[in-house]
Amino acid sequence: MNVTVIGYWHGFPEKDEATSGYLLEYGQYKLLIDCGSGVLAKLQAYCTVEELDAVILSHYHHDHKADLGPLQYASIIKAAENPDKQLPIYGHRLNEEQFAGLTFQHVTTGIEYKEEEQATIGPFMVQFLRTHHPVPCYAMKITVADxxxxxxxxxxxxxxxxxxFSAGADLLIAECSGYAGExxxxxxxxxxxxxxxxAARAQPSQVLLSHLPHHGEHxxxxxxxxxxxxxxxATAETGWQCVLAGE
Ligand SMILES: [Zn+2]
Ligand SMILES: [Zn+2]
Structure with missing residues (x-):
């Protein structure tokens, strides 16, 4: 599994950067996790919009979904070249209005995920855990065949x-919005x-700190x-990449 950080800022993107977005690749399949502000522009350094196979959103705060609309417009504009392509966008349904927005004309289709059900998205098996956040939000455990x-x-x-939930992960991408004591x-x-x-309790192989604050030294x-x-x-940076090898 290849992991690429597309964006990692808390709340808003710094100059020429992006808020939450992570590209997962396994074989030829490309899954984008979250689609925050600036993600669409940064993503295209790694793949085209047409090459995306699916998108999954943890929740509907702007810093995780702001570029959803431009992604849908891009899908319309590119649809002339590939009229049959439908991009699935996975999201929870605890906010009906936001969920409805995942489906757009004939180019993107909202697909509901539920905490109690494992989702299969191409080669990725995804489990969910509702987090402690002001709006419904889900952590994800993503596994591939290896x-x-x-x-x-x-x-x-x-x-x-x-x-x-995080125990034994090969990579734990952990949100880290503040320094100790903040x-x-x-x-x-x-x-x-x-x-x-x-991390002390979960003992992952490695931790990537992301959703980083706009002050101090990371x-x-x-x-x-x-x-x-x-x-x-490690701390997230645009284009940070790693390959997770299974057994
Ligand atoms: Zn949030
Ligand atoms: Zn956020």
């Missing part, structure tokens, strides 16, 4: 069940020390996570 496993926390504050947890986010606690976040977790930790 056993490689990615867990994406999406937006959330810390809770023990999230650590159990007041972000009451808004449904994690600080570096929350991520340290999460290297400090790594040091703060490593107070509790001794494994590999």
């Amino acid at each position: 056993g490689a496993t990615l867990v994406y926390t999406a937006d959330t504050s810390y809770f023990d069940q999230l650590a159990d 007041r972000v947890t009451q808004f449904g986010h994690m600080t570096s020390s929350c991520v340290g606690k999460l 290297q400090q976040l790594i040091r703060e996570v490593q107070r509790d977790y001794l494994g590999a930790v």
Whole structure:
């Protein structure tokens, strides 16, 4: 499984960058997780819009779905070349109005996922866990046939069940919206020390800190996570890539 960070900022994109977006590839299949502000422009450094096979949204906050509309317009414009293509966009249905917006003319189709059901999206098997966030939001555990496993926390504050859900992942993409001691947890986010606690309990092979704050030195976040977790930790950057190899 190939993982590429398309965008990683909390709330809004810094200059020439993007908020949440992650491209997963396995074989020829391309799945985009979240489609935040700036994602569509940054994505095209790695694949064309037509090459995307599916999109999945963790929740409907703007920094995770702002580029959905432009993606749908792009799909219309490109449809002249490939009139039969329908892009599936997976989302939860706890906000009926937002879910309805996933379907657009004949080019994108909203598909509901549910916490209690595993979804199969091309080669990806996806399990869900509702997070602790002001609006309904789902963490995802994504596995492929060779056993490689990615867990994406999406937006959330810390809770023990999230650590159990993340246990043993080859890569844990953890939201890290603040430095140790900052007041972000009451808004449904994690600080570096929350991520340290999460990773210490889950023991993933590596942690990627994402959904990063707009101040300070991100290297400090790594040091703060490593107070509790001794494994590999990196901070997200545009174009950060890794290959997760299974058994
Ligand atoms: Zn959010
Ligand atoms: Zn967010």
